[in-house]
Amino acid sequence: MIDALDARIVRLYTLEPRISVLEASRQLGIARATVSSRLEKLQASGAIRSWAPSLDPGSFGYPVLAFCFLTIEQPHGHDRVVDALVDIPEIIEVHTVSGESDLLVKVAARSNSDLQRVLDAMAVTEVVVRSSTVLALNTHFEARTLPLFEAAAK
Structure with a gap:
């Protein structure tokens, strides 16, 4: 299951895909480890499929x-x-x-x-x-x- 914090993290990475985990934690006001573990969980579940660039x-x-x-x-x-x-x-x-x-x-x-x-x-x-x-x-x-x-x- 995903929650509001997952949504905030994914929104930030969608808007700023090259942001570091440290900067994301600062902008979101949460611990760096929380951002990292949430991203790992979302990737392991398949919700985040790729970190590849979006090509036009x-x-x-x-x-x-x-x-x-x-x-x-x-x-x-x-x-x-x-x-x-x-x-x-x-x-x-x-x-x-x-x-x-x-x-x-x-x-x-x-x-x-x-x-x-x-x-x-x-x-x-x-x-x-x-x-x-x-x-x-x-x-x-x-x-x-x-x-x-x-x-x-x-």
């Missing part, structure tokens, strides 16, 4: 963002498709979904024609039967989990 594909040459709905060859199953898709670096996320499609794939591309190349790479896996692609015109926010984490602490 548009800033390093991949400004086109698309969401592809894939229908797969059912006898092959999802694992075979995911194993094939993981080798395509432009694929950022893959989710199994309900509805008419089987997978939702988030893709970054250099241009629309580059997106077509990525779509073709997905199609040649021979396990994708059909795809439908939607281009993102603007991103208002993404990876927005802090409000959810804070709500869980209440």
Whole structure:
């Protein structure tokens, strides 16, 4: 379980990801050991998944963002498709979904024609039967989990 103190610590690290544990303890008015143990607990539980930097594909040459709905060859199953898709670096996320499609794939591309190349790479896996692609015109926010984490602490 998480509590209000966990939420305060995570909020601070979300706003200032490079802050030291000592400075966090000063700003939060709690012991350094408390901050450290809480962070370790949150990481061990999986609530904090990574300390890796958040990368923006548009800033390093991949400004086109698309969401592809894939229908797969059912006898092959999802694992075979995911194993094939993981080798395509432009694929950022893959989710199994309900509805008419089987997978939702988030893709970054250099241009629309580059997106077509990525779509073709997905199609040649021979396990994708059909795809439908939607281009993102603007991103208002993404990876927005802090409000959810804070709500869980209440």
